[in-house]
Amino acid sequence: NAGVTQTPKFRVLKTGQSMTLLCAQDMNHEYMYWYRQDPGMGLRLIHYSVGEGTTAKGEVPDGYNVSRLKKQNFLLGLESAAPSQTSVYFCASSYRTALHTEAFFGQGTRLTVV
Amino acid sequence: SQQGEEDPQALSIQEGENATMNCSYKTSINNLQWYRQNSGRGLVHLILIRSNEREKHSGRLRVTLDTSKKSSSLLITASRAADTASYFCATDKNYGQNFVFGPGTRLSVLP
Numbered sequence: 608n609a610g611v612t613q614t615p616k617f618r619v620l621k622t623g624q625s626m627t628l629l630c631a632q633d634m635n636h637e638y639m640y641w642y643r644q645d646p647g648m649g650l651r652l653i654h655y656s657v658g659e660g661t662t663a664k665g666e667v668p669d670g671y672n673v674s675r676l677k678k679q680n681f682l683l684g685l686e687s688a689a690p691s692q693t694s695v696y697f698c699a700s701s702y703r704t705a706l707h708t709e710a711f712f713g714q715g716t717r718l719t720v721v
Numbered sequence: 722s723q724q725g726e727e728d729p730q731a732l733s734i735q736e737g738e739n740a741t742m743n744c745s746y747k748t749s750i751n752n753l754q755w756y757r758q759n760s761g762r763g764l765v766h767l768i769l770i771r772s773n774e775r776e777k778h779s780g781r782l783r784v785t786l787d788t789s790k791k792s793s794s795l796l797i798t799a800s801r802a803a804d805t806a807s808y809f810c811a812t813d814k815n816y817g818q819n820f821v822f823g824p825g826t827r828l829s830v831l832p
Contacts, residue, residue, distance in 0.1 A: 611763075640820065642822070647824060648824060649809060649822045649823050649824035649825050650764075650809070650822040651822075652820070652821065666821070697763055697764070699764075699820075701820075708752065708754075708769070708813055709754060709766040709769055710754075710756075710764075710766065710811070710820055711766070712756075712763035712764045712765070713763050714762060714763045715761075715762070715763055
């Protein structure tokens with residue numbers, strides 16, 4: 608059981624370059640999330656999705672776009688990377704029920720923008 | 722702004738001692754969850770407590786919730802070196818649509 612898988616695990620970008628981070632989950636979860644984690648800041652929600660074909664903005668959405676074309680995948684895009692986007696990115700997913708809303712996390716993508 | 726705030730930011734104890742971490746939040750919630758993160762890894766869910774519950778246990782973990790004070794505490798009893806990690810509380814206002822995490826407490830358990 609793979610759970611939540613993120614690719615790539617590490618990436619170095621030059622300022623202005625673009626890239627897409629892929630998150631895949633095999634638990635048939637309705638909800639998926641993208642967070643960034645910076646030292647001393649905890650996790651901040653970038654975008655989230657409550658189902659296939661739907662996305663919504665989180666706390667820090669600027670500079671990022673997302674897509675949820677398939678239920679199992681949630682893509683995070685950076686169109687023009689900036690040094691301020693250097694961070695560790697985590698994807699998570701969860702069920703859509705009142706009883707079971709714990710989130711399952713991927714192992715993270717460490718992104719450096721130079 | 723952050724919904725949850727953990728306190729203290731860092732905690733260092735000896736193996737065998739108990740560790741207590743606190744979380745405060747600002748608005749009403751449906752449930753509150755605690756997660757652990759080992760260095761360089763993803764977060765792992767520990768325990769969930771609902772807004773109508775006051776205390777919950779899971780192994781060596783005890784969580785309390787005081788909705789009148791908008792606060793929660795996580796107690797780890799008989800700590801072990803393997804408990805060394807960062808601990809985060811996450812509040813959930815809308816049944817999983819939008820978890821909001823605090824900055825975390827870094828726990829160091831010394832052998």
